Amino acid sequence: MPDIIHFHRVSHRYEGSGDVLSDVTFTLAKGEMAFLTGPSGAGKSTLLKLVALLERPSRGQIVVNGQNLAGVRRGQIPAFRQQIGVVFQNFNLLYDRSVFDNVALPLVIRGIGHDDIGRRVRAALDAVGLLGKEKVSPITLSGGEQQRVGIARAIVAKPQLLLADEPTGNLDPEMAREVMQLFQRFNEVGVSVLVATHAVGLIKKLPYRVIHLERGQLTTRQSPELMEKTVDFG
Numbered sequence: 001m002p003d004i005i006h007f008h009r010v011s012h013r014y015e016g017s018g019d020v021l022s023d024v025t026f027t028l029a030k031g032e033m034a035f036l037t038g039p040s041g042a043g044k045s046t047l048l049k050l051v052a053l054l055e056r057p058s059r060g061q062i063v064v065n066g067q068n069l070a071g072v073r074r075g076q077i078p079a080f081r082q083q084i085g086v087v088f089q090n091f092n093l094l095y096d097r098s099v100f101d102n103v104a105l106p107l108v109i110r111g112i113g114h115d116d117i118g119r120r121v122r123a124a125l126d127a128v129g130l131l132g133k134e135k136v137s138p139i140t141l142s143g144g145e146q147q148r149v150g151i152a153r154a155i156v157a158k159p160q161l162l163l164a165d166e167p168t169g170n171l172d173p174e175m176a177r178e179v180m181q182l183f184q185r186f187n188e189v190g191v192s193v194l195v196a197t198h199a200v201g202l203i204k205k206l207p208y209r210v211i212h213l214e215r216g217q218l219t220t221r222q223s224p225e226l227m228e229k230t231v232d233f234g
């Protein structure tokens, strides 16, 4: 199976920092779902930022969906990002806009026609169980519902790859489980999914690969049960 993400000996440092990722090599296959774990500061968000071209690596090669990111020029980044949906811990919603407008945003940016936007936004809200909430402000929704709005926005343009950075960090366990189930459902219909998470208890029974980072380095792959014993996730 071809890879959707390929990291070859990737290192990254921010201005003034030491290496926050160091010599990282891994792949995510097309259609695969995997979790990215590791303690706070291990480099999980940085890895996701490199995939989405929010940062450029200091060393090494990154290929996303067959495209070597070193060859993607600044002006081409918006088009590149259209293949990727991103979900954030703090939802990143616009609270002065309706749920509909939040989810529609990626389509508006792409210049998609009005009727098409309506159809696609409703399909995305249906997929996350929020049909009927189009007109409300996200501020009136629960945390779990707000995160589902964030997920609807991330998938509305049918990305091939979904990245999520600690998507259940602000949710109670039941809502967190529902959010993970949504990712599973998108994966089942072919979307590649990479989720950075501290929620080891939540993912340990799920049948997905775990990519584990410690101080910017990949460690030998372990089962989540074992990681729970060796790392304090609070």
Ligand SMILES: Nc1ncnc2c1ncn2[C@@H]1O[C@H](COP(=O)(O)OP(=O)(O)OP(=O)(O)O)[C@@H](O)[C@H]1O
Pocket: 014, 015, 017, 020, 038, 039, 040, 041, 042, 043, 044, 045, 046, 047
């Ligand atoms: N813009 C930045 N400038 C300088 N250092 C940064 C920047 N962003 C992150 N870092 C540092 O890089 C290291 C890795 O951070 P990163 O956010 O990738 O870790 P993480 O595993 O996602 O942590 P968490 O689980 O707490 O979100 C940390 O030491 C952090 O302080």
